[in-house]
Amino acid sequence: MCEQIRGPGTKDLGSNFWMHVHSLRVLWFTPVPDNDTAQAVDGLRQRGCSVQILPMAAVNTEQTADVVIANLSGNATESTAVQPSLSGRATPILLLLPTATELAQWLPDLAGCQDATVAGEGLDVTWARLQRLVRNHRQAMSATAQDALTGLDNRVATMDWVQQAALDDGPELTVQALVMLDLDHFKQINDSAGHAAGDLVLQAVAEMLKGQLMQGDRCGRYGGEEFVLLLRRSSVDELRTAIEPLLQVSCAVPAGSSAGSASVIDLTLSAGIALSEAGLSGTAWLERADRALYESKAQGRHRATFFEEMLGGDGDTHSLQMRHFDNVTRVVTQRVASLVSLMGQQMLRSLEREARQDALTGVANRGQFDKRAIREVERARRDHRPRSLLFIDIDEFGRFNREHGAPVGDAVLRHFAKTVDGALRPIDWLARYGGEEFCVVMQAQADAAVAAADRLREVVAQSSLEQTRGPALKITVSIGVAQHDGSSETVEQWVQRASSALQQAKRAGRNRVVCADNAITPSN
Numbered sequence: 001m002c003e004q005i006r007g008p009g010t011k012d013l014g015s016n017f018w019m020h021v022h023s024l025r026v027l028w029f030t031p032v033p034d035n036d037t038a039q040a041v042d043g044l045r046q047r048g049c050s051v052q053i054l055p056m057a058a059v060n061t062e063q064t065a066d067v068v069i070a071n072l073s074g075n076a077t078e079s080t081a082v083q084p085s086l087s088g089r090a091t092p093i094l095l096l097l098p099t100a101t102e103l104a105q106w107l108p109d110l111a112g113c114q115d116a117t118v119a120g121e122g123l124d125v126t127w128a129r130l131q132r133l134v135r136n137h138r139q140a141m142s143a144t145a146q147d148a149l150t151g152l153d154n155r156v157a158t159m160d161w162v163q164q165a166a167l168d169d170g171p172e173l174t175v176q177a178l179v180m181l182d183l184d185h186f187k188q189i190n191d192s193a194g195h196a197a198g199d200l201v202l203q204a205v206a207e208m209l210k211g212q213l214m215q216g217d218r219c220g221r222y223g224g225e226e227f228v229l230l231l232r233r234s235s236v237d238e239l240r241t242a243i244e245p246l247l248q249v250s251c252a253v254p255a256g257s258s259a260g261s262a263s264v265i266d267l268t269l270s271a272g273i274a275l276s277e278a279g280l281s282g283t284a285w286l287e288r289a290d291r292a293l294y295e296s297k298a299q300g301r302h303r304a305t306f307f308e309e310m311l312g313g314d315g316d317t318h319s320l321q322m323r324h325f326d327n328v329t330r331v332v333t334q335r336v337a338s339l340v341s342l343m344g345q346q347m348l349r350s351l352e353r354e355a356r357q358d359a360l361t362g363v364a365n366r367g368q369f370d371k372r373a374i375r376e377v378e379r380a381r382r383d384h385r386p387r388s389l390l391f392i393d394i395d396e397f398g399r400f401n402r403e404h405g406a407p408v409g410d411a412v413l414r415h416f417a418k419t420v421d422g423a424l425r426p427i428d429w430l431a432r433y434g435g436e437e438f439c440v441v442m443q444a445q446a447d448a449a450v451a452a453a454d455r456l457r458e459v460v461a462q463s464s465l466e467q468t469r470g471p472a473l474k475i476t477v478s479i480g481v482a483q484h485d486g487s488s489e490t491v492e493q494w495v496q497r498a499s500s501a502l503q504q505a506k507r508a509g510r511n512r513v514v515c516a517d518n519a520i521t522p523s524n
Helices: 035-046 076-087 100-109 123-145 155-167 186-193 195-212 236-247 282-298 307-311 317-356 366-383 398-404 406-423 446-462 491-507
Strands: 025-030 050-055 067-071 093-097 114-118 175-183 218-223 226-233 248-253 263-275 304-306 387-394 429-434 437-442 477-484 513-515
Touching: 025 035, 035 050, 035 123, 067 123, 093 123, 100 114, 114 123, 155 175, 155 218, 155 226, 155 282, 175 195, 175 236, 175 282, 186 195, 186 263, 195 218, 195 226, 195 236, 195 248, 195 263, 226 236, 236 263, 236 304, 263 282, 263 307, 282 304, 282 307, 304 307, 317 366, 366 387, 366 429, 366 437, 366 477, 366 491, 387 406, 387 446, 387 491, 398 406, 406 429, 406 437, 406 446, 437 446, 446 477, 446 513, 477 491, 491 513
Parallel strands: 025 050, 025 067, 067 093, 093 114, 263 304, 477 513
Antiparallel strands: 175 226, 175 263, 218 226, 248 263, 387 437, 387 477, 429 437
């Protein structure tokens, strides 16, 4: 009989959560077994329970059970003596008391997963109370048995049902198997797309696995990117069919992750499968599945391997151990090689970024400006679309260093770069030319560039740099503008004209814009 322990209005925690009655273990403590006790025990056994009767003196036993029944309807002194031992148990407890008066005395001391009733109220009532006790206990335990990220059983809970399944052959005419799954090359996802994307991938895999489970199956996160499944099917061929769709999953990574724009990541998994065997412990069963998993990964990943197929016909365990050692060595070597390659790529990207980027402000550095400005001039000649150069200088920058110190001067440069870069169009770009001088290259004619430069000047003037001590700092800039119309003028000559216009702006009183082409000076 496989009636589930559930009641009306019970929250549905999934078929994998509820323990079936045939595996319910009951410890029944009683002073002296009598006819009433014998009848109740027989009734529970008929409902599929495993019941062990123990004397009250054995109440401190370490034996495990799913629920405890303590018959305290005998000697009152003995009942009082065992109260601390019963109250200290984590197992759900049902107390059978002689009278309603004693029931009232015990009730205030009962914990959440303890109940009490008057002895002799009938098997049906006792059975209903046991169901409720186990249900409440399981609900309370579920909060600590779940993996916080995926919602699957965590490692401790997974080990618990693996050990239980090893002792239970499952329903008749079924093949029972443990499946260990591992995400292939998962570390590369964390390294390239970020840990937030990696978390989304693990959640997607968990949802995929839960969607493939049938009644009686279990699934848990064993650790990291490894998952364990307990599958029960009618044949090995049916197991193969059930495992095949578990080896691939797609995960949508939304925009805002380290991966950048929204994208779909296609992933593969490797699997190791071990069939149940009489007398095989849960730990040994998992070890077999793990060895089969290493075989799959050593053979190229994205495949499933049965441990039993690795044995061959001779059953040579020494050869199997050597094979497992070779597989582990091969997988570890591949992982180290992949890690070294990835580290090399990251170092190369970092060096390339450092070669292009100003270390203090994060914008393009002088070397990048020189290279990119040449390309801009070439495009202006080819496309017949003028470019304009804004040569910008922070007014009286030296006073920030003198009056507040070099760290504040650095903060001023970072604040300026962030303010200006955030105000530019995507097609325009900013570079640090040197010291407190910056350049902006715009795809625009001189008059439009002058108007844009004056807007930038106002944005900077209206901004302020907050300090931990003292008033906020105000910044102004002077800007020289020069247009390149695609002529034979070199980059150096273009920069020189913009620089000369900047000097005019500074001589005219700073905090203004001067255009080299027509000496326009917008009013403040």
